[in-house]
Amino acid sequence: MAKIAVLGYGTVGSGVAYVLDTNGAQVADSAGEDIELKYILDLRDFPGDKHESIVVHDIDVILNDPEVEVICETMGGIEPAFTFEKKALEAGKSVCTSNKELVAAHGPELVELAKKNNVSYLFEASVGGGIPVLRSMNDSIRHERLDSIRGILNGTTNYILTKMDKEKADFDSVLKVAQEKGYAERNPEADIEGHDACRKTAILASIMSGQFVKHEDIYTEGITKISSEDFEYARSLGRAIKLLGSCERKNGKFFAMVAPFMVGADNPLSTVNGVFNAIDVHGNMLGDVMYYGKGAGKEATASAVVADVIDIVKHRGKHIDWNLRNVPAQVESNENAERQFFVRVDASAKDAALAQFPGAQEVTASGVSGEFAFVTEVISEKAFEEKLTLLGNVKGYIRLL
Ligand code: HSE
Numbered sequence: 001m002a003k004i005a006v007l008g009y010g011t012v013g014s015g016v017a018y019v020l021d022t023n024g025a026q027v028a029d030s031a032g033e034d035i036e037l038k039y040i041l042d043l044r045d046f047p048g049d050k051h052e053s054i055v056v057h058d059i060d061v062i063l064n065d066p067e068v069e070v071i072c073e074t075m076g077g078i079e080p081a082f083t084f085e086k087k088a089l090e091a092g093k094s095v096c097t098s099n100k101e102l103v104a105a106h107g108p109e110l111v112e113l114a115k116k117n118n119v120s121y122l123f124e125a126s127v128g129g130g131i132p133v134l135r136s137m138n139d140s141i142r143h144e145r146l147d148s149i150r151g152i153l154n155g156t157t158n159y160i161l162t163k164m165d166k167e168k169a170d171f172d173s174v175l176k177v178a179q180e181k182g183y184a185e186r187n188p189e190a191d192i193e194g195h196d197a198c199r200k201t202a203i204l205a206s207i208m209s210g211q212f213v214k215h216e217d218i219y220t221e222g223i224t225k226i227s228s229e230d231f232e233y234a235r236s237l238g239r240a241i242k243l244l245g246s247c248e249r250k251n252g253k254f255f256a257m258v259a260p261f262m263v264g265a266d267n268p269l270s271t272v273n274g275v276f277n278a279i280d281v282h283g284n285m286l287g288d289v290m291y292y293g294k295g296a297g298k299e300a301t302a303s304a305v306v307a308d309v310i311d312i313v314k315h316r317g318k319h320i321d322w323n324l325r326n327v328p329a330q331v332e333s334n335e336n337a338e339r340q341f342f343v344r345v346d347a348s349a350k351d352a353a354l355a356q357f358p359g360a361q362e363v364t365a366s367g368v369s370g371e372f373a374f375v376t377e378v379i380s381e382k383a384f385e386e387k388l389t390l391l392g393n394v395k396g397y398i399r400l401l
Helices: 011-022 024-031 059-063 081-090 100-116 133-138 155-166 171-180 195-209 228-237 298-314 347-356 381-391
Strands: 002-007 035-041 068-073 094-097 146-152 239-250 253-264 276-283 287-294 341-346 361-363 371-375 394-400
Touching (some): 002 011, 002 059, 002 298, 011 024, 011 035, 011 298, 024 035, 024 298, 035 298, 059 081, 068 081, 081 094, 081 100, 094 100, 094 298, 100 195, 133 195, 133 276, 146 195, 155 239, 195 253, 228 239, 228 341, 228 361, 228 371, 228 394, 341 347, 341 381, 347 371, 347 381, 381 394
Parallel strands (some): 068 094
Antiparallel strands (some): 146 276, 361 371
């Protein structure tokens, strides 16, 4: 019997209790022994809740209990989660977490601390919700040289983009539904401005490079500038608009970014809809492998946390090693990346646009008038920005994949 504690009884924390209650027999079968939830730490009380009797308000009750082997930190945010995780590892308890913000900011040092104390630090649920992508990268395909990772990493924004596209729904009302369903962050700006996807990209990029890619070094754009007209043009081009996180090795350089892309119909990422996430990882021997599943929500995310608990129990007495070193990675400036862009300018700027982008291909869309839209030739981000500045009258642009 292994005893665990959950820190934070919100969406994911209560999900962990629910998964253990519902799938207790399967969890025991997988771990080789029963897993008991001994404590829940939260500031609140939960009268009437099935687990109200195990709710505690003092972290030391958990840290000082030698029976507790694993701590699931599902509070989110940097503090007090960071302090609690460090204390848990120093007390010889393994930690697993869904806290992408904390893993992106301090993951490598927490892995180091876990190693020093011969326990483990796992964070499967921090990327892709319930999708077992990190364990696979760290284990099944760790022998590959990973060349690129591209993914839809935020369930809330994919849900919003899908509803705007398929049902012509309005941004704010769809965001509200995503919040009600437990997909969105407490501060939804983290979703819609791309910060959440940026943290997840930083974690993937760190594991891909085996070094520490800081989220501050990742160029990030969200989805707030995407309009209904953009979807009309995307349809006309046979493309879908998706917020992508990407990391890529090219000519010995390492690129990482988060931004909306118009994705071609031949790319499977274009068909990933709703709260689903998908991550395409390219290994030098393996080629492409695609991970797909629910990227947010209580049960799916909690299932990934429980998978970490099981892994830890199966490796009791050992540190589970991560290809994630506390060595700063060199991320190339986004300016040097090259690609095509879809651009919309005021109709009056058509001639100027054709002068700046001589290879431009015009795009039309039903019901959209008074503007000139086009797709550029392949061009560097830097050159594109310079031309755009000279042009003026720009209504918007989206990168092509
Ligand atoms: N807000 C996040 C999302 C939750 O929508 O993907 C899962 O990390």
